[in-house]
Amino acid sequence: MRFAGIDIGSRTIKLVMVDDKGQIALSLQTDTGFDPIAEASKLINGVSYHRIMATGYGRNLFEISFDAPTVTEIKAHARGARAFFPDVRTVLDIGGQDSKAISMLANGRVKKFEMNDRCAAGTGKFLEIMARTLGFDIENFGEEALLAENDLNISSMCTVFAESEVTSLIARGRSPRDIARGLHASVVRRVAGMISRVSSEGDIVFTGGVARNPCMRALLSEKLTRNVLVPQDPQLVGAFGAALLAGDIS
């Protein structure tokens, strides 16, 4: 028996299928585009499952169109992260448009969570815009930032202000790599605050697309002096968690 989870985010849609042992049997990903439901139905066409559970910001649309149960990203990420690392009680998810810190009780239930405010500060979007401003490819933005030689402080968390701060740093001749690391550090400061509001100790599972960024991982564990663990394909953890939860319903 197979269960599916679909995570309809603002940038991408992910579909994960699990077998009855809870192992990932298949995963698919596509851009959200302008019509999330049309894209979602393309993804689920041709796969067969016993039950599907939707999460992500488009979950309610999916629920209406496909009469499927839904779960919030918060619970889905907690469930997914726990399947990879059963002992960890803290999850940080940074996706395209939002970021969240979650703490769990020993039994895996969500204990407390924090989400970023309405703006892009502290999200993947922020890093993406900054990479573009600096002329880096987002895929290796983190690697480049790790090669920085000097510390540099970016004070603006707001995307608009940070962009002009970056422009003036470039004009002053600062190295793009140094600036890149400064930007990573500013996102880390932001999310570290969220994490410490939900939990103060223990390892952290880092999920979402931004978890693939090595500079984010390094700065985060340095800043919090806690281990940062990243599952394989961290961007799939929400959909994976939803698939597991679909199987949990009896």
Add this chain to the structure above:
Amino acid sequence: MSEDYKSMWLHLGLDLAAHDVLLGILGKAYQDIFLSQNNRPEGMGYFDFVMSEVHGLRIKELIDEKKSGRKIIGSYCVFVPEEIVLAASATLVGLCSGADFAMEEVEKLLPRNTCALIKSSFGFKLGKVCPYLENADMVVGENTCDGKKKAYESLNSMVKNLYVMDLPQVKSAQGRALLKTEYDRFKKSVEELTGISITAGSLKQAIRTVNAKRAAIHRLSSLRKADPAPISGLDALLANQVFFYDNPARFTASVNKICDELEKRVKEKKGAFPEKSPRILVSCCPQAVPNWKLPFIVETSGAVIVGEESCVGERGTRNLTDESGQTVEEMMDAIVDRYFKVDCAIFTPNPDRLDHIQEMVKSYRADGVIHYGLQFCQPYLIESMPIEKALEEENIPCLRIETDYSMEDVGQLKTRIEAFIEQLR
């Protein structure tokens, strides 16, 4: 809407086109939010009617009262004692406004980072859309939070009959003495306005009338302790909102009537939501009409709100005024005693509020607390931090929300609230 009302609104100086827009929004919101609910008590029919006539029949009644010589007093805060107003044969109406209006005009007078409630009160004035405000013979402002007390300085040039009441900020003997002085001064001003002196007889009657209204709301609240809750949080909030507009005696009778029905429902275990639905206590800033954003999100996400620790709710209506006094002086003291207990966050320190939240969690059997803060409301937002901590120490889940009247954060709020409800299941 009948032509009669149009000429009435025009007469009050309302901007008819803007007012139509407001009524349109209000009507649509009411339809989508209230009338779409399942398992509503029949007694809500009365409140549906009141809301549909909130700018119509009720205004006509107030105009008729004025024609017969009664004065209308508008207020922005639960510290304005209705007992004194009624005893001088005047009528008190709440002016707290719960929607953004004429925001561009408002932001010429108030900084952007002013709370939505204050901005809205300006918007309703500047947009000329509030018949209650235009109809009032006296508008009472009060020195509560910094935002309000400074805003009244600007409002003063727009509202011809603004009366500002000073209020204490500390629950000390001096604080109480200040409240007493201010209530005496208010009494005199109301007497001057109406030309009617308050007597022991009229004050006693007024205390009884207001107490009866509060007691009816207490009865409604305590029925919400049942599981399944016999009435939705939205409907109960509406009753608490209508508290500020309606004729007191009729309101009392209507609330008592719905309570009779709810008592039967409780016996039959008939609920607005299924038994064992997660139960939520909402605490914090007042939710004025038509600010139904939070309860709408909560109750369309599968939880039920069982109480409001708020000025439009139990903070405002709790505690009756002692009616046993024989002289005006004794009763004025009793009034001061009653209002001095209001645990608004403008007081420092304000430990009673936390006690009250904890007590409400227990008595309403709430599974969690949503701390509903208006953005830029310093007093309540600052209090929300230690409150969250104290609740968590007792293992009472708490979600702190900071929002305004706009709809742009609804998606994000829905995710946070749904996740909170998942946490409670």
